[in-house]
Amino acid sequence: MTPVSDALFARPTLEVARALIGVRLSVGGVGGVITETEAYADDAASHYITRRHSAAIMGATHGRLYVYRIYGMHHCLNVTTDAEGPGAVLLRALEPTDGLEQMRERRGRDAVRDLCSGPAKLFVALGLDPAVNGEAATDVLSLSLPSAAPNVAAGPRIGISKAVDLPWRFTLRGSRYLSR
DNA sequence: TGGCCGATATGCT
């Protein structure tokens, strides 16, 4: 089990988004394997553009958590990236492996496939507090690299209306634990 | 200061 180092997040955003697929993530003994990520940089859909005040951390840091609120009631988790420019990776789905009962309680759902199959679901299942915004990712999350290189697929990002053609969504190919 | 919009999830038809 090799821990993810802070240096990983200094790399270009697309590389980080791809490299995070297959990583084991846990917090307080609850977590799983990352199956889906999306990259955001300085494209038209990025919060670095559309929320340039509250998402300034995307430009100023790498390896920090960026938490945003959407539709009034949901929170989503990103890690900032790229030492040379603005960027962040949105964590969209996990394959739950640890602490399933705790996830079920927090989510109010029993089906494993419905525990972490979306960015706001994952945020709740992990029991995160929005106050982790700005903290170092490796301080809050336990992250370890996969032993073998996973098979990663790329495609367009989900739920956006701008820059819809960029293939900046990465998934663990064949996984049953994805959003949508 | 008002109005618009959104990197979503859920429940209903």
Added chain:
DNA sequence: GCATATCGGCCAA
């Protein structure tokens, strides 16, 4: 497949 909850962030005025 479609409606809608619900509210912070942003910018035009």
